[in-house]
Amino acid sequence: RYYLNDPSQVVFTSNQDKIVNGVLNGEFDVGFVRTDQIERTEDESTGELVDRSLFKVIDPMTGLESDGAAFPFESSTQLYAEWNVAALNHVPNNVNIAVQEALVALMDHADVGDILDACDARSNCVSKECMETCNEEIPLPTTRCETTPSLARLASAAKKAGKYSGFRSTLTYMELRNMQEETGFISKNPTTGVMQCIRSKNLFDAVVCPPNHFKKSPYEVLNGCELAGTPCPGYQCLCKPCVKAYDVNIFPLSKDTDEACDKFAVCGQSQQREELVFLATDNKEREGMKLSVKMHIGEEVHNIIAEKISPEAITKDDSVSVFVKSQVTNY
Numbered sequence: 001r002y003y004l005n006d007p008s009q010v011v012f013t014s015n016q017d018k019i020v021n022g023v024l025n026g027e028f029d030v031g032f033v034r035t036d037q038i039e040r041t042e043d044e045s046t047g048e049l050v051d052r053s054l055f056k057v058i059d060p061m062t063g064l065e066s067d068g069a070a071f072p073f074e075s076s077t078q079l080y081a082e083w084n085v086a087a088l089n090h091v092p093n094n095v096n097i098a099v100q101e102a103l104v105a106l107m108d109h110a111d112v113g114d115i116l117d118a119c120d121a122r123s124n125c126v127s128k129e130c131m132e133t134c135n136e137e138i139p140l141p142t143t144r145c146e147t148t149p150s151l152a153r154l155a156s157a158a159k160k161a162g163k164y165s166g167f168r169s170t171l172t173y174m175e176l177r178n179m180q181e182e183t184g185f186i187s188k189n190p191t192t193g194v195m196q197c198i199r200s201k202n203l204f205d206a207v208v209c210p211p212n213h214f215k216k217s218p219y220e221v222l223n224g225c226e227l228a229g230t231p232c233p234g235y236q237c238l239c240k241p242c243v244k245a246y247d248v249n250i251f252p253l254s255k256d257t258d259e260a261c262d263k264f265a266v267c268g269q270s271q272q273r274e275e276l277v278f279l280a281t282d283n284k285e286r287e288g289m290k291l292s293v294k295m296h297i298g299e300e301v302h303n304i305i306a307e308k309i310s311p312e313a314i315t316k317d318d319s320v321s322v323f324v325k326s327q328v329t330n331y
Contacts, residue, residue, distance in 0.1 A: 035073040107166025113156025209242035214283035253277040
């Protein structure tokens with residue numbers, strides 16, 4: 001999540017097929033998808049599977065294995081456990097076992113169904129009699145004694161519709177959990193002490209900025225790409241939602257600039273009896289913060305208490321969080 005601010009735009013498609021096609025047609029420069037997604041995606045322009053040779057996996061890891069066998073797809077990261085099927089506490093144990101056994105057996109049934117489907121296709125079967133002829137091609141003995149032609153065909157159809165090869169006992173989820181804790185997707189509830197998933201209500205809440213950076217206002221984050229001239233119709237997107245800043249930024253109101261003053265830099269100048277106004281924004285958005293300013297004039301030190309003003313006093317939108325104003329007169 002610390003890399004949200006590096007690219008000029010990050011697009012969320014909510015559909016990995018669109019990511020693959022977006023990279024293929026040049027809409028996106030880089031895409032992030034799960035392993036085997038490229039191999040299963042259809043080209044939107046042809047309806048055929050995309051040409052895998054047109055894609056490059058960045059920094060693929062070597063020696064990836066699953067259960068001691070070489071992993072068949074390239075991956076930029078280590079392997080993590082797949083989606084699992086889980087039961088809630090109120091589900092009877094005998095139901096849990098029955099569902100688990102059915103899912104594990106599905107692959108063996110589907111292997112037989114694939115043979116029958118191939119025979120049906122070769123013979124252009126449209127009648128029940130033709131399909132019964134193909135049933136004779138079932139290799140005996142089958143891996144599972146309970147495999148029947150109708151069950152095999154159902155399992156094969158389910159596998160193709162679901163785009164999976166089968167089910168197995170789950171791999172360990174410890175590495176996945178460690179990764180989610182490190183990235184902040186799982187944390188301890190300070191009230192209950194229970195570890196829980198962090199689910200953001202919207203895109204703005206999901207943004208976590210890197211160290212020494214602060215999240216821009218909701219308006220700037222949610223409209224940042226449109227403001228930058230790179231809208232993303234139909235998608236959600238982010239365009240540099242974080243800004244590198246100090247805890248408190250100082251802006252000279254007299255200058256036509258959105259850039260804050262550097263520390264120990266000349267932030268503003270005025271001649272005798274001219275008014276000099278600065279705006280300060282608290283990037284940590286602390287409640288009840290009081291800002292005081294020390295002004296040195298020769299040997300004299302003047303303490304000035306800044307006046308808190310609302311964002312509406314400065315801008316028409318909510319692109320400014322909390323501003324305070326320090327006004328110096330008669331100097």
